[in-house]
Amino acid sequence: MTTKFDLVILNGVVVTASDIGKFDIGIKGHTLTPSFSAEEIAGAEIVDAEGGMVMPGGIDGHVHLCQDLKTGPLGLGGECADNFETGSRSAVCGGTTTIITFATQTRADEDRSLLKVVEAYSARAEATGSYIDYGFHVIIVRDDEDVLETELPVLVEQWGITSCKLFMTYETMRLQDYQLLDVMLAALKHSITTMIHAENGEMIQWLTEKLESKGMMAPYYHALSRPQSVEGEAANRTIVLAELIESPILFVHVGSSASAAVIRAAQTRGYPVFAETCPQYLNLTWEDLKRFHSPTCFENSKMICSPPPGPDSSDQDSLYLGLHNGTFTIFSSDHCPFKYDDPHGKMVGILEHEPSMRGPSREDISFPELAHNKVGSFRMIPNGIPGVETRLPLLFTRGISTGRITPQKFVELTSTNPAKLYGLYPRKGAILPGSDADIVIWHPEGTLPPFTLENKHLHHNVDYTPYEGMKFNNWPRYTILRGKVMWANGVLLGKPYDGEYLKRGPNQLGKGVAHFKKDPRRVAAWVRE
Ligand code: DUC
Ligand code: ZN
Ligand code: ZN
Numbered sequence: 001m002t003t004k005f006d007l008v009i010l011n012g013v014v015v016t017a018s019d020i021g022k023f024d025i026g027i028k029g030h031t032l033t034p035s036f037s038a039e040e041i042a043g044a045e046i047v048d049a050e051g052g053m054v055m056p057g058g059i060d061g062h063v064h065l066c067q068d069l070k071t072g073p074l075g076l077g078g079e080c081a082d083n084f085e086t087g088s089r090s091a092v093c094g095g096t097t098t099i100i101t102f103a104t105q106t107r108a109d110e111d112r113s114l115l116k117v118v119e120a121y122s123a124r125a126e127a128t129g130s131y132i133d134y135g136f137h138v139i140i141v142r143d144d145e146d147v148l149e150t151e152l153p154v155l156v157e158q159w160g161i162t163s164c165k166l167f168m169t170y171e172t173m174r175l176q177d178y179q180l181l182d183v184m185l186a187a188l189k190h191s192i193t194t195m196i197h198a199e200n201g202e203m204i205q206w207l208t209e210k211l212e213s214k215g216m217m218a219p220y221y222h223a224l225s226r227p228q229s230v231e232g233e234a235a236n237r238t239i240v241l242a243e244l245i246e247s248p249i250l251f252v253h254v255g256s257s258a259s260a261a262v263i264r265a266a267q268t269r270g271y272p273v274f275a276e277t278c279p280q281y282l283n284l285t286w287e288d289l290k291r292f293h294s295p296t297c298f299e300n301s302k303m304i305c306s307p308p309p310g311p312d313s314s315d316q317d318s319l320y321l322g323l324h325n326g327t328f329t330i331f332s333s334d335h336c337p338f339k340y341d342d343p344h345g346k347m348v349g350i351l352e353h354e355p356s357m358r359g360p361s362r363e364d365i366s367f368p369e370l371a372h373n374k375v376g377s378f379r380m381i382p383n384g385i386p387g388v389e390t391r392l393p394l395l396f397t398r399g400i401s402t403g404r405i406t407p408q409k410f411v412e413l414t415s416t417n418p419a420k421l422y423g424l425y426p427r428k429g430a431i432l433p434g435s436d437a438d439i440v441i442w443h444p445e446g447t448l449p450p451f452t453l454e455n456k457h458l459h460h461n462v463d464y465t466p467y468e469g470m471k472f473n474n475w476p477r478y479t480i481l482r483g484k485v486m487w488a489n490g491v492l493l494g495k496p497y498d499g500e501y502l503k504r505g506p507n508q509l510g511k512g513v514a515h516f517k518k519d520p521r522r523v524a525a526w527v528r529e
Contacts, residue, residue, distance in 0.1 A: 012049030057097025057438030078382025160503025232258030336384025349381030
């Protein structure tokens with residue numbers, strides 16, 4: 001007998017970016033149908049949500065997998081611990097059904113072609129397969145006019161890649177203002193969204209050298225090399241540059257209230273500025289950089305990411321407010337996985353002849369000697385932490401359950417807005433007729449006893465989690481990808497090749513707003529012609 005539906009989800013509290021209510025959902029093939037009669041469900045597989053929240057599957061627009069990070073001592077350093085199989089496995093067990101990862105150009109001449117870079121990353125994804133759907137952003141680290149002119153249109157048309165990330169820091173990746181303008185304008189012409197890593201690289205370099213000259217090189221000092229103004233200045237400069245050519249701009253991994261305030265001010269003026277924040281900025285502080293053994297212990301390198309989280313919870317309060325009031329468009333993980341106990345992971349930051357840095361204390365180390373040989377500095381520690389699996393449960397526990405954000409806002413930030421911003425809506429990020437049947441179902445309130453997270457609960461290929469020991473009160477009970485139940489009651493049912501590559505369209509959240517005044521004294525409109 002042919003059934004009307006393959007799968008139905010009963011008794012759920014369905015949450016979308018705008019609404020919340022009790023509905024059942026029918027799925028035929030890969031797509032959704034939101035209403036049907038009792039007879040129509042005969043023969044279908046049934047998932048009983050038992051009153052739990054049912055949401056569109058999570059979309060994580062910021063994930064690093066299989067990425068070449070070994071761009072030299074002044075780049076990100078280290079080796080990415082997760083490939084497409086392990087990273088997407090971790091994602092699906094945490095309620096995420098779509099990831100967008102990075103294909104990165106390097107300054108090496110053989111990496112000049114963005115098309116070749118994308119082909120290489122695509123081969124990496126195909127080599128292992130992905131449990132969930134995936135797409136690419138490109139990272140552009142040079143401003144070769146011929147490449148931008150000839151290859152950006154091909155990226156958009158053939159690959160459906162409609163976003164690029166640019167860096168203002170890291171010696172091997174950063175673009176100067178002149179180059180930023182070049183690339184941002186080229187991207188704008190092809191409706192490619194420019195994502196920006198906004199930190200002032202020269203301030204960081206200067207502060208790093210000052211810290212090193214005083215022997216302050218332990219992981220903790222990474223945070224001191226990046227005070228709020230490092231992010232705030234770069235955010236402000238980016239907005240000035242973007243306004244010059246009337247380009248929308250998307251700030252990724254915003255970690256400070258200084259940066260959030262600059263972004264908010266531009267949005268209030270009507271400027272099309274989008275912003276992302278991440279779990280580390282809502283859940284970690286400088287205290288976590290002293291968490292292990294002693295403030296100078298190398299194990300604190302587990303917490304190093306850039307930008308760093310703020311000194312205390314006051315920044316977290318501002319960032320939660322930014323989630324609530326719309327300053328932040330999306331909430332992503334910035335999953336950038338490095339193993340700790342691995343010569344290609346965080347240990348890259350250690351002098352090989354300084355085994356004592358692995359111990360509980362560095363008190364016995366001669367700082368002048370380390371200062372002389374800068375290899376032992378925090379500057380060598382790969383920047384990034386894992387979090388693709390914990391992204392949604394952390395925000396559920398500390399955002400929804402505390403009442404800081406509504407369930408609808410949660411869906412907007414973690415699924416619907418990423419889908420719109422990255423040109424995937426309404427195929428993704430929605431519970432609508434015809435949308436992909438990507439669904440996350442939570443445990444009914446109060447039925448999952450609060451538990452303490454341990455790394456062994458997670459499915460990534462990293463030997464630690466920054467959220468070890470934190471209490472969670474909910475976790476995705478089911479994750480469904482295009483109608484297939486991938487994760488159910490703690491059991492992984494999906495397979496590595498269940499995921500498909502996604503071609504994306506342009507940003508659907510708007511290129512600008514009507515009341516943004518074009519001022520001929522400020523805006524070089526002719527430049528775009
Ligand atoms: N930027 C990222 O996007 N991820 C990790 C580190 C960094 O600098
Ligand atoms: Zn970055
Ligand atoms: Zn990142």
